[in-house]
Amino acid sequence: MTVMHNCPSCGAKLKDDDSQFCPKCGAKIPEKVLLDPNNINEVESRKSGRQALLLCIFFGPLGIHRFYVGKFFTGMLTLLTGGFLGIWTILDLIRINQNKFTDKEGNTLIVAHNVSSLHKIILTLGSIGFWLIITISVLLTFISYLTSGLLNTANEQLEALRAGNINEAYSYTSQEYQQAISLANFQKWLAENPELKNNKSANFTQRGITNSPVNNAAGYLNSGFLEGTITTNDGKKIGIKYIFLKENDRWKIVGIFLER
Numbered sequence: 001m002t003v004m005h006n007c008p009s010c011g012a013k014l015k016d017d018d019s020q021f022c023p024k025c026g027a028k029i030p031e032k033v034l035l036d037p038n039n040i041n042e043v044e045s046r047k048s049g050r051q052a053l054l055l056c057i058f059f060g061p062l063g064i065h066r067f068y069v070g071k072f073f074t075g076m077l078t079l080l081t082g083g084f085l086g087i088w089t090i091l092d093l094i095r096i097n098q099n100k101f102t103d104k105e106g107n108t109l110i111v112a113h114n115v116s117s118l119h120k121i122i123l124t125l126g127s128i129g130f131w132l133i134i135t136i137s138v139l140l141t142f143i144s145y146l147t148s149g150l151l152n153t154a155n156e157q158l159e160a161l162r163a164g165n166i167n168e169a170y171s172y173t174s175q176e177y178q179q180a181i182s183l184a185n186f187q188k189w190l191a192e193n194p195e196l197k198n199n200k201s202a203n204f205t206q207r208g209i210t211n212s213p214v215n216n217a218a219g220y221l222n223s224g225f226l227e228g229t230i231t232t233n234d235g236k237k238i239g240i241k242y243i244f245l246k247e248n249d250r251w252k253i254v255g256i257f258l259e260r
Contacts, residue, residue, distance in 0.1 A: 045069070045102065049109035053096045057131045060089030065096075070104030086135065090128055097124040147207040149251045150224045154202065154242050157253065158230065161197045166190065174245050174252035193258055195230065195238045202240070204228035222246040 012024040021028055047069050055065035063078030083089035095101040098120055101109050111123070153172055160169040170178070170186050181189070190196055206227040224244040229237045239259030244251045 043107045045105075045107035045109045047103050047109055049096060049099065049101070049111035052101065052109050053093070053111055053127060056089065056092050056096060057127055058134060060092065060131060061086060061135075065092065069102070069109065089131065093127045093131060094124055097127055143207070146209055147224060147226075150207060150209070150226050150242070150244055151204060153244065153251045153253060154204065154226055158196070158199050158202055161190070162199055164197065172253050174247055174254045176245065177252070177254050195232050195236065195258065196256075198232045198234075199230045200233050202228060202230045224251060 007022040007025065007027060010022060010025040010027070012022055052065045052068055055068055059065070061078070061083035063075035063083065066072075066075035066078055078084075078088055081088075083092075092101065096109065097111055099108060099110050099112075103109060112119075115123075157169045157172040160166075160172070166187055167183070170183050173181075173186075204226045207225065209224040211222060222245060224246075226242040226244075228240060230240050231237050241255075241257040241259070242253055243255035243257075245254045246252070
């Protein structure tokens, strides 16, 4: 790693192979300054500290900021482990903001020069907070994407019931459901629960997907649920829960539960 010294007159950085004079102010550099190990600073990297910071904030768990500075091994390790579930990403954000993150040659990336310790703390906390917001937003978007099929199936069945199309509503149920409950029994159950046919709207506030051990043929993430409320034409609100299984890459209803 290349080292640099500071001019005792103006503070300018001096390379250890420079002449005995400061190139900035022209002052003669005493030999003891050049030999003093306490007067040595790490060389600033050619890589941008701010760019590394932005890459870490937006793509930290993917290790992009480490690839950027040439640390391919640790970058790949970060990519494969998701930044060890975000822990390494937070540590790298702290190092970058504290001007302690180095490139593959050991040279330091500088985010900002001559900043106070308080300023560095504010930058660090702000970066971590911004990263958390981005990470949570991405996770919520991903979950919403994965569970969008559940919403489509439930809403389409409720729409069919609203239109009085019982056969179509029954078609959204799984083979397992249909083996246990015939169309005639489904119609009887609807007659006992008229709120479903009289539904005006639905609002699902909880959703999730998981693996069902009884449905391994459908692959991973083959079971899901929705919980929320339906509002009837007369303004009555009823709690409802749907249970789903995946059949032929489509979400099918395996259970409907009403909570009065």
